[in-house]
Amino acid sequence: MAAPPKTIHTAPPMKPKSKSAKLRVGIIGLGMGRAHLESYQKHPRATVVAIADTNPATLAAVGEKYGVAARYTDAATMLAAEQLDVVSVATPNAYHKPLTIAALRAGCHVLCEKPMAMSAAEAREMLAAAKAARRRIMINFSYRFTPQSQALRAEVDKGILGDVYFARTVWLRRKGMPGFGGWFGQKALAGGGPLIDLGVHRIDLALWLMGYPKPRWVLASQYNHIAAPLARKEKKVFDVEDFAAALVKFENGATLEVEASWAGHIQQRELMETRLLGTKAGLVQHNTNGGYEFDATIFTERRGKEMDLKPAVPKKLMPSAQHHFVESILHNRPHMATGEEGLIVMQLLDAIYASAASGEPVRID
Ligand SMILES: NC(=O)c1ccc[n+]([C@@H]2O[C@H](COP(=O)([O-])OP(=O)(O)OC[C@H]3O[C@@H](n4cnc5c(N)ncnc54)[C@H](O)[C@@H]3O)[C@@H](O)[C@H]2O)c1
Known part of the structure; x- marks a missing residue:
């Protein structure tokens, strides 16, 4: 087998934080996002301070249950208002790209749900945005x-x-x-x-x-x-x-x-x-x-x-992807399940769907 993989890593600059300071976390999309919320809350140095969901009833129910006061039906408003360090994107797949890029541009590290995007082209745009913002993207390959x-x-x-x-x-x-x-x-x-x-x-x-x-x-x-x-x-x-x-x-x-x-x-x-x-x-x-x-x-x-x-x-x-992401950010270490790996998976998915549609083998370059 090839040598074990080097973690491919988008190096972020770390904001100086005191030893006890908690990372401020926001969650976008509150289906699977609830599991993200619970996992972050178990980390002593992360606190979920804001949530966003386009469905007001879901937003209210999750906000009440987990005691999160800052609730937004519009993720962009949350990103502008909350000075977040970390954002989880857990919406339907079509919104992963725009919401991830918006969060990166707002200065946040992003844990994006799988699949990373709708296509490899979208995944590349997300990686470019992470590079420009000097922030991380991790994909929630939770298994x-x-x-x-x-x-x-x-x-x-x-x-x-x-x-x-x-x-x-x-x-x-x-x-x-x-x-x-x-x-x-x-x-x-x-x-x-x-x-x-x-x-x-x-x-x-x-x-x-x-x-x-x-x-x-x-x-x-x-x-x-x-x-x-x-x-x-x-x-x-x-x-x-x-x-x-x-x-x-x-x-x-x-x-x-x-x-x-x-x-x-x-x-x-x-x-x-x-x-x-x-x-x-x-x-x-x-x-x-x-x-x-x-x-x-x-x-x-x-x-x-x-x-x-x-x-x-x-x-x-490592108890969860959320725990690992928080630890990696706090200790300035490479994280697993990088955006670069997410992109390779998207290249494969694109090729699989293209081959299934054409009936022909598809080459990935
Ligand atoms: N890692 C895993 O094991 C795992 C498990 C389940 C789902 N997922 C992934 O999580 C994502 C969400 O899936 P789900 O099962 O939670 O779906 P869901 O439909 O149950 O929940 C999605 C939530 O996002 C909200 N939403 C939709 N558009 C939004 C927007 N633009 N801004 C804010 N909120 C918005 C919806 O109102 C809904 O509450 C998908 O990408 C899915 O693949 C991952």
Whole structure:
């Protein structure tokens, strides 16, 4: 395998802060944004001082529940008024780019939800804005922060796998579509279906464990045989795929197979699984009992004998992306899940959708 990845990092200048000063955090979008809020509040040196959501009822309910007094239906007004250090963007995907750029220009470091954007072109604009503002962008690839992911990564960093030549990464639901009529099923707001929604997490996890090799070729397919007829019956817009699959070839010769579905005739209600095959060992990380708990195993041989190993969970766990982001800013250290990695994922997603549409392989340069 390639050497473990260097964290690609947009270096920010740190505002001088006293040792006890708290970072002022704002959250935009209060669906998944509530999980961001809870995670920041657990860090002793972060405080969520303002929230924004276009839905006044959501804004009021979340503000009351978490005791956040500064509430805005317009994110731009919040950014102008609140002198924030950190902003989480957790809105529908179509707004990630404009809100992230607005927050960067207001001097904030941004933790943006996955997918980073609607396209690689948008992701590039976001990175340029971060560079110009000298602020950070982190992408909430939250599944890196499970104990099993961290345990595996620690083993991979020690070189246990040898050279990784193949990976398979899937997030498959038998029938787990978002409600029809919402933004998730609309290409103009979401950018795509389960691939950009669920697959994006598993793609990042596989790439992260593989050392973020450079993708070169993609051959992909997408289908919509189950969800589309159901949405038509309800007379709701659903113009994204319900299943996508892709084969990715990397510059270093490795291959990645990707599958993502909201609907498909499979055994499991919900299956998340990432496998890597290396010259010295292989690994698997998967969910257990169709839920959101995970298990991880490494498969290898010692003196010709097959061995299955449970990777040790590191003593110093990173509890969440929010905790990690705050720590990285406070201690002026590189953060994980950088905007540059988010861009590589967006390049892959663009190529997968383009290949699925054309029926031809797509080259990434
Ligand atoms: N990392 C994860 O595990 C994870 C999990 C779920 C969702 N997400 C991501 O989080 C984002 C939001 O998804 P969700 O499930 O919370 O959606 P949601 O529809 O439940 O919530 C989105 C919220 O954003 C608000 N909103 C919409 N436009 C806005 C704007 N311009 N300014 C401020 N608020 C606005 C809506 O009123 C709503 O309250 C998506 O990008 C999704 O992919 C990530």
